[in-house]
Amino acid sequence: MxxxxxxxxxxxxxxxxxxxxxxxxxxxxxxxxxxxxxxxxxxxxxxxxxxxxxxxxxxxxxxxxxxxxxxxxxxxxxxSKLENIKRKGVEIMIAVDISNSMLATDLQPSRIEKAKRLVARLVDKLENDKVGMIVFAGDAFTQLPITSDYISAKMFLESINPSLINKQGTAIGAAINLASRSFTPQEGVGKAIIIITDGENHEGGVTNAVKEAVDKGIQVHVLGVGSANGAPIPQDGTNDFRRDSEGNVIVTRLNEEMCKEIAKAGNGVYVRVDNTNSAEKTINDEIAKMAKIDINSKIYTExxxxxxxxxxxxxxxxxxxxxxxxxxxxxxxxxxxxxx
Known part of the structure; x- marks a missing residue:
């Protein structure tokens, strides 16, 4: 290099x-x-x-x-070489909801842009930890395998948008299952899944997914993006909003109760994302409490x-x-x- x-x-x-x-x-x-x-x-x-x-x-x-x-x-x-080093840290998988409802602008500039900025700040606070990213809508897939390369994490973060997944929905259960399988097999290290979603259009299977994650020693935190009053979803390329089959403007609202239930079952915390840094501070505090042990990382040295x-x-x-x-x-x- x-x-x-x-x-x-x-x-x-x-x-x-x-x-x-x-x-x-x-x-x-x-x-x-x-x-x-x-x-x-x-x-x-x-x-x-x-x-x-x-x-x-x-x-x-x-x-x-x-x-x-x-x-x-x-x-x-x-x-000169790629070297294996050991550093004390934790492992975190971040699952970001990229369904169309995340385009709503009840949080400025939009729910999804607010989520991306929050993730970027979380990554900036990490030290000696590993992070990975999953995106989900009606399905879930890995955007970035778990890594200690924070530069790549922020680069992949910038490319996140709803067009990455054609199937609409909010498959939180699929995202949790995929995240649970994405950690390293190393034992003793603190592991957590951070779900960032508005909680709309629940696809089912969440309860079992959370239970399996907890059985593996993984915490599940939820960051709720949106407002109780809700907002319409902008229609791409127009000044209009998305409408249902009857022509009514679709208003998307934060499903806060469901988000709280997921966090409670996952031994984690729920925080509603607003225009302050309270969500970021709460999650950083939870990460600081996690068990940190020597984790293997590969970096270019010398x-x-x-x-x-x-x-x-x-x-x-x-x-x-x-x-x-x-x-x-x-x-x-x-x-x-x-x-x-």
């Missing part, structure tokens, strides 16, 4: 074309001055030891050094600095530039005369 620790210094490469233009302009000025003195060919005969191409070589070496210097400052690094090699190349080129004289090499000139 290759990276630059300070990539901003690569902008120094913009000096390269400016340096080339400056050299060409200086060369143009020099030739014009020579023409004012006399005929360039005649002047060249009067200075037989002056080389025509060596100054260009010296300038080329300086330009190469400027380029390499920007790479040196950017600190190129190589990740990002070796490579700037030393570039520095040696720059020094060599600068030394070479100093050794190249503007005059022709007298030694080689004598050899040519001797050979004649």
């Amino acid at each position: 290759f990276r630059f620790e300070e990539p901003a210094y690569l902008y120094l490469l913009l000096l390269l074309p400016l340096s080339i233009l400056f050299y060409l302009f200086s060369n143009y000025i020099r030739k014009n001055r020579i023409k004012k003195i006399g005929d360039p060919e005649l002047i060249g005969l009067l200075m037989p030891d002056v080389s025509n191409y060596r100054p260009e070589i010296k300038s080329g070496l300086i330009l190469i050094c400027i380029s390499l210097f920007s790479f040196l400052l950017a600190r190129p690094q190589f990740g 990002f070796d600095e490579q700037f030393q090699a570039i520095a040696w190349i720059i020094l060599f080129l600068l030394f070479t530039e100093m050794m190249i004289l503007d005059k022709k090499n007298v030694f080689f000139k004598k050899i040519r005369l001797f050979s004649k």
